[in-house]
Amino acid sequence: MTPHRPRARATTRVLVRSFPLSAWMAAMVLTLAAALAALPAKAEEVIKSHGYSYFGDLKYPADYAHFDYVNPDAPKGGEIALWAPGTFDSMNPYSRKGRAGRYSWMVYESLLGEEPAAGGGAPADVYGESYGLLAESLEYDAGKTWVIFHMRPEARFSDGAPVTAHDVVFSHNLLLEQGLPSYAQAVKKRVLSAEALDDYTVKFTFATGISRRSLIDQVGGVPVWPRHWFEQTDARLDEPRMDAAPGSGPYMLDSYEINRRIVYKRNPDYWGKDLPINVGRHNFDRIRIEYFGDDSAAFEAFKAGEYTFRAEGNSKQWATGYEFPAVQKGWVKLETLPDGTPPDPSGIVFNLGREIFKDKRVREAVSLAYNFEWTNQSLQYGLFKQRNSFVEGSHLEAKGVPTGKELELLKSLGDLVPPELLTEPAVMAHTSDPDRLKDRRNLRKAMKLLDQAGWPVGSDGMRRNAKGDLLTVQFPIATSGSATLEAVVETFVQNLRAMGIDAKFEKIDPSQYTLRTRDRDYDLVFDGYRTFLDTGTGLHQMYGSAEAAFSLFNPAGLASPLVDKIIDISLETTNAEDRDVALTALDRVLRFERFMIPVWYNDSSWVAYWDMFGHPAELPTYSLGVLDFWWYDTDxxxxxxxxGALR
Structure with a gap:
């Protein structure tokens, strides 16, 4: 998985079990043993393919003409303009320092196509499949102990230099030396070597004794940078800079004004424009990003036509703001488009590194201060739904008490599993009074929990522990956020103060906010994780213990041996049914940990745009595809x- 995405991969070795195995787990072990015993006989079996999925099933055959959902005759040309909040001071998206420009990673490609949401090459109508991009084919042994990619000799960087296996090896090593520590630590344990067999053939060899998941797709998804450029400039991957390395992708940086705008242009000499993976895609000549200090300024600019496409996330804006003349005249089009992916689990995240939040009773009490029903009705026009699960609405969502194979799996984990996990229904978001911000029933329950946790109310109405320390909670938000989010946080904090908690929220500028979130300098933060429909070692980087202290993808710092074990089990499954059982158990346990207050979600995408774009009538399940397969309509x-609508 590409390192610029929150789903970047990581792994830990499967622990030796010291607890009794159930029939279900025993059967799994026997299956694994049989598979391992069969490996020597399959050692010479080599799989050759034009794409990759873990189980080997691919929707598109080797001679596919294009992805099913694209318009193969989509016209090329025109410009689409979007907005971004805050500021930027770098065009290097791989550094932890600075604020990278929006879509600055878009100019780079990988051996296998990735990131369908912005046109990286993976199909958006299937999950877990990748097809050759810089690589025309790959081959690997049945045990997945190595993979060889055969690259396309015609591939070129935007400066005209060929993309070679030496660039692939260089990029792999550069990430290990200068990339995110959590990424480098994980990959070094799993990828033993990367070597260029010749100019256009690269081989990766993997460690033994680990899951075969997220190995081939990991190395196949690494962005490829030009070795010659880094050697000539002495640039570092971990430092912010405005001069970006040339990429091999369909777009290249055209111009920028720091903190005002960025313009990407379609490379007229793009080497891969006629590949089946690219047919009907990358249709805009220019992609312009306009920067604004906050959402209000950005919305006014959209109304004036300063940019032309807006994905709306503010329910108040969607309900009441789109009544301006351009909409009434039909110049601006509004659409509610289907979104088939589970919503990313966002919400109010606890910093588990804070001593006050190590007690789950405190976390549950604080959670009870959030009133979804009142918030949705009073601040969000009733347009959202309450999220309960980390895989909301999918077949993996844990429901009720565990039964069948899921129960067997949990029982097999012995003392790691709290008894109530086996007998109580999956944790659900609490319900609240929609007509009253302060739900007295929930506040009474919360205050009782705080009393039990050793935070009684003093004579001044504030809660202190036995040492006399105030129960204090800091909640930073960025000034570039919406007024609705600010109102949600402010009313949540009001309820916390009603409990006797010394709660404060502070608005800080985007650059300071970025720095504080990277350093986990908060008690609570509005943040999120990535959902999952398949297993992968990226689950360890998001939810696992090994990188919990520093992973940017684990804002709570969750470190649970039970979560680790279930992720390990999911990685060792050999069929889809057992994988899904493990992932359902993972959802159940993540909810049980109460490290995030689940908030709202929208099962559709709200978009507004000046009526100058087209898109396929049937959108694929996993991507809106605005920068991928929409197009500019000249007429x-x-x-x-x-x-006179636009200049």
Missing amino acids: KAAALKAA
Whole structure:
């Protein structure tokens, strides 16, 4: 998995079990033993393919013409303009320092296509499949102990230099030396070597004794940078800079004004424009990003036509803001588009490194201060739904008490599993009074929990522990956020103060906010994780213990031996049914840990755009695809300009 994505991969070795095995687990062990015993006989079996999925099933055959959902005749041309909040001071998206420009990673490609949401190459109508991009094919042994990629000799960086196996090896090593520590630590344990067999053939060899998951797709998803450019400039991957390395992708940096705008242009000499993986895609000549200090300023600019496409996340804005003349005249189009992916589990995240939050009773009490029903009705126009699960609405969502194979799995884990996990229903978000911000029933329950946890109320109405320390909670938010989010946090803090908690929220500028979130300098933060429909070692980087102290993808710092064990089990499954059982158990346990207060979600995408774009009538399940497979309609754009709608 590509290192620039929150789903970047990591792993830990499967622990030796010291607890009794159930029938279910015993059967799994026997299956694994049989598979391992069969490995020597399969050692010479080599699988050759034009793409990759873990179980070997691919929707698209080797001679596919294009992805099913694209318009293969989509016109090329025109510009789409979007907005971004805050500021930027770097065009290097791989550094922990500075604020990288929006979509600055988009100019780079990998051996296998990745990131369908922004046109990286993986199909958006299937999950867990990748097809050759810089690589025309790959081969690997049945045991997945190595993989060889055969690269396309025609691939070129935007400066005209060929993309070679030496660049792939260089990029792999550069990430290990200068990339995120959590990424480097994990990959070094799993990838033993990367070697260029010749200019266009690269081989990766993997460690033994670990899961075969997330190995081939990991190395196949690494962005490839030009070795010659780094050697000539002495640039580092871990430092912010405005001069970006040339990429091999369909777009290249055209211009920028720091903190105002970035413009990418489609490379007219893009080497891969006629590949089946790219047909009907990358249709805009220019992608312009306009920066604004906050959402209000950005919305006013959209109304004035300063940018042309807006994905709306503010329910108040969606409900009441789109009544301006351009909408009434039909110049701006509003659409509610389906979104088939489970919502990313966002919410109010506890910093588990804080001593006050090590007690789950305190976390549950604080959670009870959030009133979804009142918030949704009073601040969000009733447009959202309450999220309960980390895989909301999917077949993996844990429901009720565990039964069947899930129960067998949990029982097999012995003392790691609290007894109530086996007998109580999956944790659900609490319900609240929609007509009253302060739900007295929930506040009474919360205050009782705080009393039990050793935080009684003093004579001044504030809660202190036995040492006399105030129960204090700091909640930073960025000034670039929406007014609705600020109102949600402010009312949540009001309820915390009603409990006797010394709670404060502070608005800080985006750059300071970025620095504080990277350093986990908060008690509570509005943040999120990534959902999952498949297993992968990226689960360890998000939810596992090994990198919990520093992983940017684990804002709570969750470190649970039970979570680790279930992730390990999911990685060792050999069929989809057992994998899904393990992932359902993972959802159940993550909810039981109460490290995040689940908030709202939208099962659709709200978009507004000046009526100059087209998109396929049937959108794929896993991506809206605005920068991927939408296109510019010349006639519609001309009509808007003729009407005086746009300059």
